[in-house]
Amino acid sequence: MIIGIVVLCSLLCGFTGDNPYFVITKKDVELKVPEGFPKPFYRFKDNKLTPERFVLGRKLFYDPILSKDSTISCESCHQRIAAFGHFDHPLSHGINGLSGTRNVPALQNLIWKDAYMWDGRVGSLELQPINPITNPVEMDETMPHVVQKLRLSAMYRADFELAFGDTIINSERVLKALAQFTGLLISGDSRYDRYMQGKDTFSMAERKGLELFRSKCNDCHEEPLFTDNSYKNNGLKPDRALDDKGRGVVTGIEKDEYTFMVPTLRNIERTYPYMHDGRFRKLEAVLNFYGDPANFGGHAAVELKKIGRLTDEDKKYLIAFLLTLTDKTFLYDRRFVNPFMH
Numbered sequence: 181m182i183i184g185i186v187v188l189c190s191l192l193c194g195f196t197g198d199n200p201y202f203v204i205t206k207k208d209v210e211l212k213v214p215e216g217f218p219k220p221f222y223r224f225k226d227n228k229l230t231p232e233r234f235v236l237g238r239k240l241f242y243d244p245i246l247s248k249d250s251t252i253s254c255e256s257c258h259q260r261i262a263a264f265g266h267f268d269h270p271l272s273h274g275i276n277g278l279s280g281t282r283n284v285p286a287l288q289n290l291i292w293k294d295a296y297m298w299d300g301r302v303g304s305l306e307l308q309p310i311n312p313i314t315n316p317v318e319m320d321e322t323m324p325h326v327v328q329k330l331r332l333s334a335m336y337r338a339d340f341e342l343a344f345g346d347t348i349i350n351s352e353r354v355l356k357a358l359a360q361f362t363g364l365l366i367s368g369d370s371r372y373d374r375y376m377q378g379k380d381t382f383s384m385a386e387r388k389g390l391e392l393f394r395s396k397c398n399d400c401h402e403e404p405l406f407t408d409n410s411y412k413n414n415g416l417k418p419d420r421a422l423d424d425k426g427r428g429v430v431t432g433i434e435k436d437e438y439t440f441m442v443p444t445l446r447n448i449e450r451t452y453p454y455m456h457d458g459r460f461r462k463l464e465a466v467l468n469f470y471g472d473p474a475n476f477g478g479h480a481a482v483e484l485k486k487i488g489r490l491t492d493e494d495k496k497y498l499i500a501f502l503l504t505l506t507d508k509t510f511l512y513d514r515r516f517v518n519p520f521m522h
């Protein structure tokens with residue numbers, strides 16, 4: 181019996197390379213725009229989607245080789261179970277236990293964004309990874325050194341050849357492959373989506389929550405992406421120690437100070453804690469904040485005036501609705517699983 185299990189185990193482990201679970205077909209990398217979504221900004225125009233490039237991008241995303249001491253991968257901060265945010269961490273943790281100054285955002289529907297980061301300072305999905313790779317408190321590496329390490333790896337030489345037709349390894353190819361993986365992280369099959377397509381029903385509480393949401397939150401967290409891709413001050417008092425001026429630092433314009441990207445609310449059940457500094461652990465706390473008009477003095481955006489005082493019932497309904505944004509098809513998509521782990 182025990183011998184049987186050992187044999188079975190070693191057989192399974194030995195075959196992980198060809199595990200059908202990880203095989204990516206042409207169909208798996210077709211760009212499918214979910215029903216009701218607008219046209220994406222990034223359409224893989226100069227980065228043709230292929231199974232081999234996607235598989236390479238996935239490997240790079242999960243490989244700590246991208247960090248200086250090979251301890252931190254993209255996934256160290258962007259975890260699949262948290263819709264590629266950082267489960268239960270208010271501020272990011274990088275190399276040598278160093279702490280960043282911002283909460284790790286979820287990675288989903290990135291091709292519908294025209295700028296990235298809480299302050300929108302990065303304008304290109306392909307160039308974005310240079311930031312974490314070279315950030316001294318994240319991966320603390322350089323692109324030339326990443327390329328040099330990859331060139332020394334027989335596995336990666338073979339992977340690049342499969343993906344690009346020759347063994348040339350350079351930054352551009354690394355970044356293009358990564359963008360194939362991050363760009364295909366698409367969430368568009370939550371219960372909300374199915375409800376909108378007439379394939380699912382909502383409870384009374386969920387319907388009331390949707391109505392409240394549309395009258396109070398949708399100006400900024402606009403359907404169906406649940407963001408209008410703008411930067412707003414939603415009334416949070418700046419954390420004194422961090423004093424993060426957000427978008428203002430990027431534009432140098434005073435009215436942009438303390439504004440932050442309007443984050444999507446898709447998979448919000450999984451992406452806690454909330455806000456750019458991770459100050460709220462629970463959705464109840466977020467709604468207690470939005471439900472108190474006293475929070476919206478000073479520079480808070482005008483759209484917040486519509487919210488008014490939220491009753492306990494309003495909060496309950498809004499949360500019931502927000503939970504319909506959990507997308508299990510996305511969260512458990514086999515294409516996105518760590519290829520080194522199974």
Ligand code: HEC
Pocket residue numbers: 241246252253254255256257258272273274275280282283284285286287290293295296297298299308309312313317318319358362
């Ligand atoms: C040490 C933790 C950490 C690591 C490692 C890390 N990230 Fe991030 N990531 C963050 C944080 C924090 C932000 C938000 C930064 C900001 O707003 O200044 C972010 C933002 C992003 C964004 C922008 C999301 C948006 O909606 O604007 C993308 C895309 C992204 N990371 C991809 C990656 C990729 C690809 C890698 C690996 C090459 C990676 N990250 C490695 C912490 C990390």
Ligand code: HEC
Pocket residue numbers: 393396397398399400401411412413414416439440441442443444445448451453454455456457466470481482483484487498
């Ligand atoms: C004026 C635009 C605006 C309105 C209206 C608004 N929000 Fe927000 N929301 C934001 C911004 C901006 C942030 C990020 C703020 C930050 O981190 O500094 C945010 C963050 C959030 C977050 C945290 C998301 C995360 O990933 O950390 C939740 C949840 C949320 N809002 C829910 C709501 C709900 C529910 C309503 C309606 C009651 C609402 N918002 C109304 C702009 C708005």
